[in-house]
Amino acid sequence: MLAMTAFVSTGCGGKDDDPAPGTRKMNMKVTISVVGLEASDNVYFQIGAANHDASQYGAPVWKMNGTTQGNTHMIELKEQQFLGSTKTYVLETVKAFDFGSLNFDYSNQGAPLTVSYKVEIDGKVKTNVQNKVVPAGGTDDQSLTYKPE
Numbered sequence: 001m002l003a004m005t006a007f008v009s010t011g012c013g014g015k016d017d018d019p020a021p022g023t024r025k026m027n028m029k030v031t032i033s034v035v036g037l038e039a040s041d042n043v044y045f046q047i048g049a050a051n052h053d054a055s056q057y058g059a060p061v062w063k064m065n066g067t068t069q070g071n072t073h074m075i076e077l078k079e080q081q082f083l084g085s086t087k088t089y090v091l092e093t094v095k096a097f098d099f100g101s102l103n104f105d106y107s108n109q110g111a112p113l114t115v116s117y118k119v120e121i122d123g124k125v126k127t128n129v130q131n132k133v134v135p136a137g138g139t140d141d142q143s144l145t146y147k148p149e
Contacts, residue, residue: 012027018065024148027094029120032089034082034106036113043106045077045117049097056097063092099149102127121146 023130030047037043042148050056055138056073064075065086075091093100113134119127 001069006073015103023084025098026146026148027096027123028091028093028100028102028146030091031108031116032077032091033087033143034079034088034113036111037082038110038113039079039083041079041107041113042109043077043079043082043115044104046074046103047077047091047101048074048092048103049100051098054066060094061097065090065095068094074109098131102144103142105139107139108136110136112136115140118141119144121148 028049032047034043047062049061050073058071060068060071061073062069062075069075078088081089100119100121102117104117105131106113106115115132115134116130118125118130119125128147132140
């Protein structure tokens with residue numbers, strides 16, 4: 001009976017199965033659309049993912065619209081990308097990372113434009129701005145950061 005009590009008390013308590021702080025990783029998916037952009041408008045999105053140990057350097061970090069990108073931990077999208085036929089970009093990490101970010105600024109100089117952006121962490125929507133109409137003279141800039149839960 002004493003041996004069974006010792007087994008039950010050591011098997012059921014004390015040890016936490018959660019990973020140690022700083023060891024959790026996340027996958028990130030960012031969808032960005034800009035419609036109605038004119039050449040005089042300014043748009044800049046910067047999407048990043050990294051690890052605390054800088055292990056992201058020298059290896060692909062992102063897929064953009066399904067195509068693996070080069071060895072860069074940051075993707076920049078500027079107005080030139082949205083002036084062509086592609087109005088929506090989907091960026092996904094190719095492996096899990098310690099943290100991520102979405103930084104952007106835009107200013108509309110002409111006719112109204114529409115901006116949408118959504119950030120998903122491990123399949124859960126964390127930021128979702130859809131069809132935000134930016135009037136002439138309208139601007140916005142934000143820096144958003146994400147980490148595993």
